[in-house]
Amino acid sequence: MTGIQHQELAAGRWYELSLFEQLGNVGSEISRAIKWTARRPELARGALERALELIDLMLDDPRHRQSPPRLREIARVREVVVDFFDGPNQYQSTATGLQRYFDAYALATRP
Numbered sequence: 001m002t003g004i005q006h007q008e009l010a011a012g013r014w015y016e017l018s019l020f021e022q023l024g025n026v027g028s029e030i031s032r033a034i035k036w037t038a039r040r041p042e043l044a045r046g047a048l049e050r051a052l053e054l055i056d057l058m059l060d061d062p063r064h065r066q067s068p069p070r071l072r073e074i075a076r077v078r079e080v081v082v083d084f085f086d087g088p089n090q091y092q093s094t095a096t097g098l099q100r101y102f103d104a105y106a107l108a109t110r111p
Contacts, residue, residue, distance in 0.1 A: 014057045019070070020105045022061075026054045026077075027102025033085060034095045048085050052078065077101075 014022065029051035036044035055078045064070050084093040 014054070015061055015063070018109070019064070020108045022054065022058050023077075023102060024106035024109050026051050026058070027099070027106050029054065030081065030098055030102055034099065037085075037095075044085075048081075051081060055081070 017025070029047045032047035033044045033051060036047065055074065058064055058074045059071065059078070064074060080091050080093055081098070083089055083091055084095075084098060
């Protein structure tokens with residue numbers, strides 16, 4: 001990965017967002033990665049790197065570290081995303097399934 005893409009979020013604003021807002025933001029990057037995978041792989045790679053950076057920030061979030069089940073789910077999300085985009089897809093994930101997972105969180109944050 002290249003340097004930090006989300007400077008403002010990494011500086012602390014990320015830790016002010018709710019779990020749903022964080023996962024919704026990750027989902028935006030996953031959506032971009034899915035969209036560009038076939039047509040512009042370099043854009044897809046950048047979106048994937050940004051998504052992984054956000055997931056890593058979630059793993060570092062002290063609020064999530066206090067909840068082992070939550071931390072495990074976030075770690076598993078990272079594992080599934082990497083497996084889908086760069087691995088053998090042992091979890092048999094689909095673009096639609098990933099999109100549906102993250103979209104649920106983005107929708108939950110809407111008023």
